[in-house]
Amino acid sequence: MATSLMGTYIACKAPGQALLVLERLVPTYSTVFWWNALIRRAVHLGFLEDVLGLYRKMQRLGWRPDHYTFPFVLKACVVAMYGRCGVLDEARQVFEDLCQRGIGDVVSWNSIVAAYVQSGQANNALKVFGRMTADARICPDAVSIVNTLPACASLGAWSQGKQVHGFAVRSGLVEDVFVGNAIVDMYAKCQMMDEANKVFERMVVKDVVSWNAMVTGYSQIGRFEDALALFEKMWEEKIKLNVVTWSAVIAGYAQRGLGYEALGVFQQMLACGLEPNVVTLVSLLSSCASVGALLHGKETHCYAIKCILNLEGGDSGDDLMVINGLIDMYGKCKSAKVARMMFDLMAPKSRNVVTWTVMIGGYAQHAEANDALELFSKMLGPKNFLKPNAFTLSCALMACSRLGALRCGKEIHAHVFRNQYDSAMVFVANCLIDMYSKSGDIDAARVLFDNMKRRNDVSWTSLMTGYGMHGRGEEALQVFDEMRKAGWVPDGVTLVVALYACSHTGMVEKGIQYFNDMREEFAVVPGVEHYACMVDLLGRAGRLDEALRLIEGMPMEPTPIVWVALLSACRTHSNVKLGEYAAKRLSELESENDGSYTLLSNIYANARRWKDVARIRSLMKHTGIRKRPGCSWVQGKKGTATFFVGDRSHPLSQKIYEILAELIQRIKAMGYIPETSYALHDVDDEEKGDLLFEHSEKLALAYGILTSPEGAPIRITKNLRVCGDCHTAITYISKIIDNEIILRDASRFHHFRNGSCSCRGYW
DNA sequence: ATAGGGTTAG
Numbered sequence: 186m187a188t189s190l191m192g193t194y195i196a197c198k199a200p201g202q203a204l205l206v207l208e209r210l211v212p213t214y215s216t217v218f219w220w221n222a223l224i225r226r227a228v229h230l231g232f233l234e235d236v237l238g239l240y241r242k243m244q245r246l247g248w249r250p251d252h253y254t255f256p257f258v259l260k261a262c263v264v265a266m267y268g269r270c271g272v273l274d275e276a277r278q279v280f281e282d283l284c285q286r287g288i289g290d291v292v293s294w295n296s297i298v299a300a301y302v303q304s305g306q307a308n309n310a311l312k313v314f315g316r317m318t319a320d321a322r323i324c325p326d327a328v329s330i331v332n333t334l335p336a337c338a339s340l341g342a343w344s345q346g347k348q349v350h351g352f353a354v355r356s357g358l359v360e361d362v363f364v365g366n367a368i369v370d371m372y373a374k375c376q377m378m379d380e381a382n383k384v385f386e387r388m389v390v391k392d393v394v395s396w397n398a399m400v401t402g403y404s405q406i407g408r409f410e411d412a413l414a415l416f417e418k419m420w421e422e423k424i425k426l427n428v429v430t431w432s433a434v435i436a437g438y439a440q441r442g443l444g445y446e447a448l449g450v451f452q453q454m455l456a457c458g459l460e461p462n463v464v465t466l467v468s469l470l471s472s473c474a475s476v477g478a479l480l481h482g483k484e485t486h487c488y489a490i491k492c493i494l495n496l497e498g499g500d501s502g503d504d505l506m507v508i509n510g511l512i513d514m515y516g517k518c519k520s521a522k523v524a525r526m527m528f529d530l531m532a533p534k535s536r537n538v539v540t541w542t543v544m545i546g547g548y549a550q551h552a553e554a555n556d557a558l559e560l561f562s563k564m565l566g567p568k569n570f571l572k573p574n575a576f577t578l579s580c581a582l583m584a585c586s587r588l589g590a591l592r593c594g595k596e597i598h599a600h601v602f603r604n605q606y607d608s609a610m611v612f613v614a615n616c617l618i619d620m621y622s623k624s625g626d627i628d629a630a631r632v633l634f635d636n637m638k639r640r641n642d643v644s645w646t647s648l649m650t651g652y653g654m655h656g657r658g659e660e661a662l663q664v665f666d667e668m669r670k671a672g673w674v675p676d677g678v679t680l681v682v683a684l685y686a687c688s689h690t691g692m693v694e695k696g697i698q699y700f701n702d703m704r705e706e707f708a709v710v711p712g713v714e715h716y717a718c719m720v721d722l723l724g725r726a727g728r729l730d731e732a733l734r735l736i737e738g739m740p741m742e743p744t745p746i747v748w749v750a751l752l753s754a755c756r757t758h759s760n761v762k763l764g765e766y767a768a769k770r771l772s773e774l775e776s777e778n779d780g781s782y783t784l785l786s787n788i789y790a791n792a793r794r795w796k797d798v799a800r801i802r803s804l805m806k807h808t809g810i811r812k813r814p815g816c817s818w819v820q821g822k823k824g825t826a827t828f829f830v831g832d833r834s835h836p837l838s839q840k841i842y843e844i845l846a847e848l849i850q851r852i853k854a855m856g857y858i859p860e861t862s863y864a865l866h867d868v869d870d871e872e873k874g875d876l877l878f879e880h881s882e883k884l885a886l887a888y889g890i891l892t893s894p895e896g897a898p899i900r901i902t903k904n905l906r907v908c909g910d911c912h913t914a915i916t917y918i919s920k921i922i923d924n925e926i927i928l929r930d931a932s933r934f935h936h937f938r939n940g941s942c943s944c945r946g947y948w
Numbered sequence: 949a950t951a952g953g954g955t956t957a958g
Contacts, residue, residue, distance in 0.1 A: 256949085299949080331949040366950040373951095397951040433952045467953040474954095509954050542955045579956035586957095615957045646958040678958055 191219060204239070217243075217251050224257045236261035252292035252328075255279075259300035276300055294321065295328045298336075307336040311345060325352065327361045334367040338374035346371040350384075359384075366394045373402025378411075393419075397429050404437040412437055428454075428462050436468040444476030463493055463503040470510035479518035486511055509539045516547020521556070533569065542577040549584035555825075557584035558593055573600075575609030582616035589902040589929050591624035592820055615643045622651025625900050625927040625934060642668075646679045653682060655934045656943040658690025677709050684718035688725060689933055689947050696722045713739075717746045724754020725947055729763055745774050745781075752784045756791070764788040779805075779812045780905075817885035817903040821892055828884040831876050837891060845887040849878055852917035860910040882911045882928065890922060898925040906930045907948070916942050 194203035203223055207215060220243045227235040240258045243250065250258070262276030276297070283293040294317040301310035314333045317323050325333075330353055337346035350368050353359045359368070365388045372381035385391070385399055396419050403412035416434055419426060431454040438447035451469055454461070461469070466489055473482035489507050508527065515524035528536070528544045541564045548557035561581040564571055573581070578597060585594035598617055606613055614637050621630035634640070634648050645668040652661035665683050669675065675683070680703060687696030700719050703709050716739050723732040732751055736743050748771040755764030768785045782805050789797040805812070818827040826835060835841060849857075859877055882903050889899035907930040919926055919937035926937040936943035 253949095295949085328949050335950080363950050368950095370950065392950095394951045399951095401952065427951090429952045431952090436953065439953095462952095464953040471954065503953090506954055511954095513954065539955050544955095546955060574955085576955045583957075609956080612956060617957095619957065641957095643958045648958090650958055676958095682958070 192222075204235075215248075217248055217254070220248055221251070221253045221257065224254060224261075228257050228261045233261050252295070255293060255296035256299045256303075259296050260303040262300070273304075289321070291323055291326050291329065294323055295326075295332055298329070298332045302332060302336050307339045310336040311340070311342065324356075327358050327364050330358060331363050331367045334371040338371040341375055343372070343375040343377060346375065360389065362388070362390050362392050362395070365390075366392070366398055369395055370398040370402075373398055373405075376406045378402055378406060378408065393424055393427055393430065396424060397427075397433060400430065401433045401437075404433065404440075409437055409441060426457070426459075428459055428465060431457075431459060432462075432465045432468055435465060435472065439468050439472040439475055442475045444472035444474075444478055447472035448478070448481055460492075461488070463507060466493060467506050467510045470507070470514045474510075474514040474517040477518050479515075479520060482511075482514040482518055485514075505535065505537060505540070509537075509543055512540065513543035513547065516543060517551060519551050521547050521552035536569075536571075538571055538574050538577060541571060542574070542580055545577060545584070546580035549580050549587065554584040554587040557581065558588070558590065572604070575606055575613050578606070578613050579616045582613070582620045586616075586620045586623040588818075588825075589624045589900065590820060590825075591621075591626060591900065594620040594624055611637070611639050611641055611644065615641075615647050618644065618647040618651065622647070622654065623929070625898070625929060627651045627655045627657070627934075642673050642676065642679065645671075645673060646675075646682055649679070649682045649686065653686035653689055653933075654929075655936065656690060656945065656947070658686040658692055661686035661690075662692075662695070675707050675709070677712060677715070680707060680709055681714050681718055684715060684722060688718060688722035689944070691726065691945065691947050693722060693726045693728070713741060713744050713747065716743070717750050720747055720750040721754070724751055725757065727754075727758050729754060729758060729760055733763065743770070745771060745778070748774070749778075749781060749784075752781055752788075756784050756788050759788070759791050761788055761792050761794070779810055782810060783812055813905065815881050815903065815905045815908075817881040817901055819885045819889045819892075819899070819901055821888075826885070826888055828881045828888070830881050831879040832881065832884055835888065837888065840891060841884055841887045844891055845878065845883055848887070848890075848918055848921070849914070851921060852914060855917055855920070857914060857917045860913060877910055880908055880911050882907055883914065886915060886918065886926065889926070890924070893924055896923050898927050901926070901928045903928065903930045906932050907935065912942065912948070916940060 191203045191206045194206060203226075207219060207223065220239065224236055224239050227233075227239060236258060240250065240254070243254075259276045259279065262273060262279070280289070280293060280297045283289045294313075298310050298314050298317070301307070301313060311333065314325075314329070314336075317329070318325060330349055333349055334346060337343065337349065346368075350359075350371075353364050353368065358364045365384065369381050369385050369388075372378070372384065381399060381402055385395060388395060396415065400412045400415050400419075403409065403415065413434070416430070419430065431450065435447045435450050435454075438444070438450060447469065451461070451465070451472075454465075466485055469485050470482060473479070473485060489511070493507060494504055508531065512524045512527050515521070515527065524544060524547050528540065531540070541560070545557045545560050545564070548554060548560065558581065561573070561577070561584070563569060564573065564577070578601060581597055582594060584590070585597065594617070597620075601613055601617070614633060617633055618630045621627070621633060630648060630651050634644060637644060645664060649661045649664045649668075652658070652664060662683065665675070665679070665686075668679070680699065683699055684696050687693070687699065696719070700711065700715065703711050703715065716735065719735055720732045723729070723735065729751070732754060736747060736751065739747075748767045752764055752767040752771065755761075755767060764785060765788075768781060771781050782801055786798050786801040789795075789801065814829055816827060816829050818825050828835070832838075833842075882901060885901045885903075886899065889901060893899050907928060912935070915926055915928065915935075915937050917940065919942075920940035926935075928935045928937065930948075933944065933948060935948065
């Protein structure tokens with residue numbers, strides 16, 4: 186009775202109460218087992234004083250710690266080391282004590298090894314294990330092996346693992362399921378699945394853990410099909426699946442972005458009557474995040490509140506994992522406000538790096554990138570200071586890339602430079618390349634690339650993307666060649682970038698050649714995105730019929746991007762009939778996007794078919810689709826100045842309009858003729874009068890001229906594509922002023938200098 | 949004593 190009550194208290198994470206029960210127990214009822222259970226629970230909860238207190242108390246009451254007690258006490262000491270220095274020594278002292286008293290047996294050696302493993306010091310663990318076998322001449326038992334192999338696994342030290350495996354075979358310990366499982370897992374974690382499989386096949390007794398180790402092993406080296414096949418086999422052989430099995434499969438799907446499949450597996454798991462735990466929920470949240478399934482995410486949230494989250498302020502690590510998962514899910518499901526609410530509701534000191542990172546990442550990728558940078562600087566501020574990790578930096582850099590925030594990106598670069606981020610340097614450096622090229626400084630991106638000690642395929646592709654966006658297609662393809670010479674095999678993404686570079690530089694034949702050679706030369710099957718690139722390539726070159734024929738011959742259904750590519754080519758080449766057709770096909774796909782309506786309206790306007798323009802406009806009103814407002818911004822010394830069309834909110838507004846008026850007058854004298862058909866670019870604004878001269882990019886340019894030092898480049902970013910009239914006007918203006926004008930729009934960069942633009946008309 | 953989980957780039 187009393188013991189079961191104690192068990193309940195332990196399960197409820199209330200060691201204090203459990204302890205009271207224990208103390209009232211008649212000594213004969215109490216067993217070492219319960220002491221161990223209490224200590225174990227206290228370790229998991231991080232109640233370190235309780236751990237050591239319990240350890241001393243049990244000895245005071247005359248209970249001899251057994252080989253299950255020691256690992257937990259030692260682990261507790263090592264864990265405590267993080268908080269207070271010098272406690273690891275205490276752990277070692279306990280151990281040395283044992284040795285000197287001559288009772289340093291296998292158990293105590295195992296304990297100290299386990300303590301090192303638990304505290305993440307795998308290499309020290311292996312050293313101690315070596316001392317144990319060589320110096321102390323102690324023969325390892327099953328526990329020793331099971332302790333040591335995970336250390337080998339985490340270090341990738343497969344040759345040491347192999348030796349331990351050999352010993353296990355010689356001593357006959359392989360027969361032990363625990364030992365067998367540890368060996369399988371070690372090979373799996375060292376990515377040697379064939380070895381793992383050999384051991385697995387030979388195991389006489391297998392349990393669900395053995396199978397799970399194999400399933401996750403396959404999943405984590407990318408052989409997910411094999412993992413699923415094993416999972417199926419587990420069904421067939423009627424092996425009782427546990428939460429770990431299910432969670433592993435759910436996680437496998439989630440990691441591959443197959444969120445809905447993961448959700449299906451979860452339903453299956455529930456149907457089998459299994460209760461999800463923290464790990465299941467965290468995997469589930471990442472599935473929801475990967476496909477933007479807000480509703481499922483909310484369901485999971487409800488479940489977490491009901492069954493998992495400890496609302497009484499018990500900040501266990503598991504709770505934090507779930508909360509981080511939730512914030513990430515809300516962020517990726519475009520509910521940044523909800524995510525932020527959860528973030529703000531947390532006790533500030535309970536947030537960890539991941540908490541900050543997921544919030545920053547959510548803003549950077551799916552919401553207002555400015556908020557990401559604001560939060561990032563808050564994280565570094567004195568109130569919250571937390572050292573960002575490589576993930577955090579990547580997220581912050583993505584925000585910079587989106588905004589073209591060169592100054593901020595450079596600050597992050599400096600931070601990376603000052604603090605060592607060796608292990609994840611390639612990742613961060615790739616983000617830096619992207620940041621520099623999207624912020625207009627492709628040459629800085631090149632320098633960075635050249636100085637990288639290690640590169641991967643993404644590094645090469647990022648640089649290519651940069652050159653492509655800046656209209657330097659020849660250089661992009663040169664990098665492509667260098668990449669192949671360096672032994673990298675281009676994948677689907679690289680080929681998209683190569684085609685994109687051809688398309689944006691007018692290298693039509695080269696693009697066609699790459700496209701035709703894709704399968705044979707690069708072993709990449711053309712996907713929708715490659716077809717879209719080709720439609721764009723042919724369309725820009727005015728070969729609209731060929732583009733249409735290509736679409737008609739596609740082996741898969743064209744997605745909206747394909748039709749949009751055709752539609753925008755129709756605008757460039759004033760082809761009303763084909764444009765109408767593309768727009769019709771686009772509307773059948775029910776992807777209501779404002780851009781396609783604007784494009785069609787522009788095609789009509791260009792053909793002076795005003796009635797059709799009006800029809801489109803009323804259609805947009807009718808269906809409630811609003812054109813996204815165009816908006817341009819310039820990074821000034823004091824923050825960013827943002828302009829909308831006709832914007833007069835800036836303090837220097839009057840001055841800006843004066844400069845603009847003067848410029849327009851001067852370029853008109855040089856031969857500039859306003860292209861009024863583009864006035865309809867902003868359909869909504871037409872009613873407010875002709876705002877052609879007040880487009881956001883023109884305002885931003887005037888502001889840039891007003892505030893930039895002589896000769897310094899003026900960098901402007903626009904959220905949509907630059908308007909055709911603005912492009913012409915800015916080209917003229919670049920003849921008058923000395924500054925280079927670097928304008929980034931939604932599709933590419935334009936470098937204006939001395940009356941010409943780097944895009945050479947391909948935009 | 950062994951297995952499963954959250955954040956990043958083209």
